[in-house]
Amino acid sequence: MNEVFSYESLVHAVSGAVGSVTAMTVFFPLDTARLRLQVDENRKAKSTPAILAEIVKEEGLLAPYRGWFPVICSLCCSNFVYFYCFHCLKASWLKGKQSAPSTDLIIGIAAGVVNVLVTTPLWVVNTRLKLQGSKFHNEDIRPTNYSGILDAFVQIIRDEGVTALWNGTFPSLLLVLNPAIQFMIYEGLKRQLRRGIPRELSSLEVFVIGAIAKAIATTVTYPLQTIQSILRFGQYNNTSTEKSKLLSSLRTIKCLLVNRVRKYGMLGLFKGLEAKLLQTVLTAALMFLLYEKIASCTFRVMGLSNNHYKRR
Template sequence: MASVLSYESLVHAVAGAVGSVTAMTVFFPLDTARLRLQVDEKRKSKTTHMVLLEIIKEEGLLAPYRGWFPVISSLCCSNFVYFYTFNSLKALWVKGQRSTTGKDLVVGFVAGVVNVLLTTPLWVVNTRLKLQGAKFRNEDIVPTNYKGIIDAFHQIIRDEGISALWNGTFPSLLLVFNPAIQFMFYEGLKRQLLKKRMKLSSLDVFIIGAVAKAIATTLTYPLQTVQSILRFGRHRLNPENRTLGSLRNVLYLLHQRVRRFGIMGLYKGLEAKLLQTVLTAALMFLVYEKLTAATFTVMGLKHAHKH
């Protein structure tokens, strides 16, 4: 139990949260472009920079940063939960031995499930706030009018019921494989590099963080597209498909997308997503590693986890 409540897990959680917030703020406009490409199917611009230029021209210079605060607060909570759970479980299970790729994957998966169940309502609200006031090309989208995070929670519960806050939970649970795959590759690559050298440079951490995220994102992207559409929840879906997030609905949305745009429709916005997540993950891991190392040094603690 001590390892779950340990100071070390807290340091990892805070460093992970700070790392993700820093990285997300730097690359936030890329996420705005990705979300528009996924949700607004009638948009003619296909490339990231064209979509961003269009958004700035039509909606103002700060439009790519719309919804920054709810996203950052959700991300902060989400990564805190993820890193805390990941490091606590790892400490409990590994208990001073060397970790293995299989253990990293299992621990990453469990941490992801805990994270999804606790933080999905925050992500549903911030997807809506990020798209509020956007000029959509798709007439099927019902506009929203929320004053902020609390008002969005209130309106969604009042108009759509409390379960709407967990819209997209099913694909999110499937998407738990994304961070699990990412952490598995990250920890694995890190172990391989550490065999060859004593210490990893900033560039090493940046590159392995980028490679791990690129693999995880490409493997799970079609589900991310469905997740964005479900979280947004403002498309006029078939009445029999109102149970957002069920397996049938996920398959229905995947099928619709392939029928209308071909197999590449599942990868619409991937370029923006890869640019944003790969750079964000790489920068996040870099800040995370530096912060944990610095904190442990200052506190005179040895980095107790053996990787």
């Protein structure tokens, strides 16, 4: 119980949330480019600079930052929950012992499941707001009119039902592998660099291992991320009559994956990967750097730095 409500877990959670919000703000236009490439299938621009130039030309200079506030709110909550759960579970499981990659993976998956179930409604709303007012090249996309986060919640519940707030939950649950793989590689590389000696890593070391961990995790799970974005946007009509929601979700994911391969080939599953890798790798690297520095400064002020590094 002490691990669940520990001050140390709170420091990790706040550090992770602040780091991720700052990093996402810096690289937000790259995420806008990635989302358009995933959702707007008829857009001809293929590269990140080309699509950003197209968006600015068609929709104005601030268009790449459309939907920034709901994304930041969702990201702040999501990372707070994830970092808090990850470090609580790790402290409870290890009880001061050295961690291992398999342990980090299992703990990462468990923290990811909690995070998905709690924060998916926020991500559904932020996807809708981020794409609202965009000039789509796909004529089948229906325009939406939300005045803000609360209005989006109200309209979605009223028009589509409460369950629509959890659109894309199943691929999101599969995607808990993304942060789990990322944390497993990150923690493993961190242990390798320290080689058993508790020390604070340099800024460059943290940035590089954060980038490597995220690049591998993103590439492995990217096709599911595309399906997740399409489902969250709410424009896909699921005509399945399956009584089982699990079977229906599996069929929907399979159908979307197959349709995308038929239309664009295997590479269609990775449409927007360049923008995603550029954004997510830089964002994750900066986020881990800020997270480590904020956490270490806080622990140093508390006089806990030595114990803190030994436990990690």
